Structures are given as structure tokens and as C-alpha cells.
Amino acid sequence: RETIRTAAGPIMAKSPNRHNKIFMKVEPLDEKVAELIRNGTLNEYKDTKEVAEILRNAGWEKDEAKRVMRFDPRGNVFIDGTKGVQFIQESTDSILSGFEDTMKEGPLAREQVRGCKFTFHHFVPHEDPAHRGLSQLGPASRRACMGAMLLANPVLLEPTLGIEVRVPQEMIGNVAGVISSKRGKVLNMEQKGVVHILTGEMPASETFDLSEVMRGQTAGKAMWNTHFKAWTPVPNSVLPTILAEIRKRKGLSPDPPTANEFIDSE
Structure with a gap:
């Protein structure tokens, strides 16, 4: 899995024909809200007033809570932050397809993304509908999401297991040594009889x-x-090695892309 550590944006990405501009921001999503999305409490089929109420109780601003465009079941959300922009209604599906592509395959190693809050900040569309179809806005939205994530200190998450070991007293040191040799740590120790x-x-x-x-x-x-137990960030000391292994397994170049490959200037 992939996620981000900091906020980034707004950044701009253009469509393949260079006629449409999409501006995007991203920030880490509160874990409490991400969990509500993953367990299905928050979804698109719920009444918008009910959704806004839940989000306001989680600390969101009133205006922001009303403008959710899409909940991604992996624990991500996409918000409409635009004001007074033309053609936004008819372009929504195309823009959301780019967001969903990014959530399925993140920028670091094409792993699923979790815990991200994207804000669709601004949109400069082309006047002619022929120039702002799915084939143009989908890739532009994906580029904007990818570029924003790469600027937001992205990190790979790995599954962490909790372990409970029962041993005689003389073996405690050996067990602690095994756990720490596996990049793990001992959190607690208690005695029950001889064990x-x-x-x-x-x-x-x-x-x-x-x-x-x-x-x-x-x-x-x-x-x-x-x-x-949980998904935890891969330590920086081993991150490059693990990233290179995953990318190689998927037939990608060993080095992850940079934000500049996705972000366009005016």
C-alpha cells in the first residue's frame, strides 16, 4: 500500500491535447474518517446531509463536508474545491476516473493508495466538448493526483504483525534477539507461573x-x-531496496517517477 506524510499543492496538470488544466491538492486523511470509509459508514449512496453531519463531527469544516465527490473504499476521499467553474457537472465522471486509477495504482510502486484526501482545486476546461472528453480529462486528473502525491512525501506501507511468545525464563533473551533481528520490537513482558x-x-x-x-x-x-496489527510505513533505511524489488517484479524501472514528470507549468 502507499500513502503520504504531508500536504502538497495545488499543482497543475494539463490534458494530452494541452487544452484543459486541472489543479489538485492532497493532504493526509484523518485515520478516523479513513476507517469510516473502509467500513462502509461513509459512502456515495448515503444521504448527503447525513454524510456532512458525520464529517462535521469528525472536525471538517461545514462547506468542505458538503462537497465530497467520491469516497474510495480503500480509505480515500475526493472533494470538489472549485468555485464558479463552467462544465464541471459534465466533466465529473471523467475527472473521477483519473482519481480512481491513481487509487488503484499509486505513483511509487503501483500499489493501492490509502489515507489520502484530494481536493479538486480549480479547472480550466476547453470550450469545445470534443476537446474535453474522457480521453483528455481522465489522464489529466490522474497526472494531477500522481504529481500531488509525489510532492507530499509519499511512503510505502507494509503489514505489521503482532506476535505473542510463551517461553521459559532462560530463553527470554534469545526470543527478544529473534524479534529484534526481524526488524521487530518487544512491547511488553509478563510472567504467568513458570512461563x-x-x-x-x-x-x-x-x-x-x-x-x-x-x-x-x-x-x-x-x-x-x-x-x-496495522499498516505501518516502511523505514527509510530499507525503503529504496524494497521499492526497487517491487517495481522490478512488476516490470517497471527500478527508480520511482519524480513529481516533475506529472506536473505542468503554465
Whole structure:
């Protein structure tokens, strides 16, 4: 998954024929609102007044809460921030198609995007409908979303697992060593009779050979279970390597694109 850390924009992107301009802003979406979108509490089929009420209670401004164009079920939202722009109604579907494409395949590694709040800031369309169809506005909207995300300090998210290990006292050090060697950390330790229970967390990508390593270090005396805990940012120290591996697997060039490849100047 991909997300962003900071706000960016508004930035401008032009359609392939250079006749339409789309201005876009992006900022991280509040986790509480993102969760409401993911669990279906907020969706397009709900009454707009009800949606506005929920968003206002979550701390949104009244005007902004009324202008949601699309909730993306992955936990993203697209807001209409334009004022007094022509042809906006008939262009909405084309612009939203670009947003949805970006949410399916983000800019860093073409992974799904989550936790982003896009604001459609301004729109300069061409007078002739033939020059502002889906084939023009879709790519322009996608470029604007991509460019804004790349300026907003994008980051890759990886699934993190919670782990609970039961071991005899003399093996505590070995277990803690195994967890920390897997880019994980021990969060808590408690004793129940002769057994010590360690709870911690580690990235899912590091657990493929966990059983072999754990058995080797504890002579088979440890019992453990893991469960999905959260999506967490990949540390900067390993991010370039992981990004390059994912992009290579998908047949892309190893280096992610830069914002300048998507942003146009006047």
C-alpha cells in the first residue's frame, strides 16, 4: 500500500491535447474518517446531509463536508474545491476516473493508495466538448493526483504483525534477539507461573522463516502466535531496496517517477 506524510499543492496538470488544466491538492486523511470509509459508514449512496453531519463531527469544516465527490473504499476521499467553474457537472465522471486509477495504482510502486484526501482545486476546461472528453480529462486528473502525491512525501506501507511468545525464563533473551533481528520490537513482558509471555510486533515480510529461526534459538521450547496489527510505513533505511524489488517484479524501472514528470507549468 502507499500513502503520504504531508500536504502538497495545488499543482497543475494539463490534458494530452494541452487544452484543459486541472489543479489538485492532497493532504493526509484523518485515520478516523479513513476507517469510516473502509467500513462502509461513509459512502456515495448515503444521504448527503447525513454524510456532512458525520464529517462535521469528525472536525471538517461545514462547506468542505458538503462537497465530497467520491469516497474510495480503500480509505480515500475526493472533494470538489472549485468555485464558479463552467462544465464541471459534465466533466465529473471523467475527472473521477483519473482519481480512481491513481487509487488503484499509486505513483511509487503501483500499489493501492490509502489515507489520502484530494481536493479538486480549480479547472480550466476547453470550450469545445470534443476537446474535453474522457480521453483528455481522465489522464489529466490522474497526472494531477500522481504529481500531488509525489510532492507530499509519499511512503510505502507494509503489514505489521503482532506476535505473542510463551517461553521459559532462560530463553527470554534469545526470543527478544529473534524479534529484534526481524526488524521487530518487544512491547511488553509478563510472567504467568513458570512461563514468560513476550508481546511484540514485526513486519509480515520478515516472518517467512520465523519458525526455523525461533526453533533454532529456543530449542523448540517457544510457543507463539501472530495476528495482523496495522499498516505501518516502511523505514527509510530499507525503503529504496524494497521499492526497487517491487517495481522490478512488476516490470517497471527500478527508480520511482519524480513529481516533475506529472506536473505542468503554465
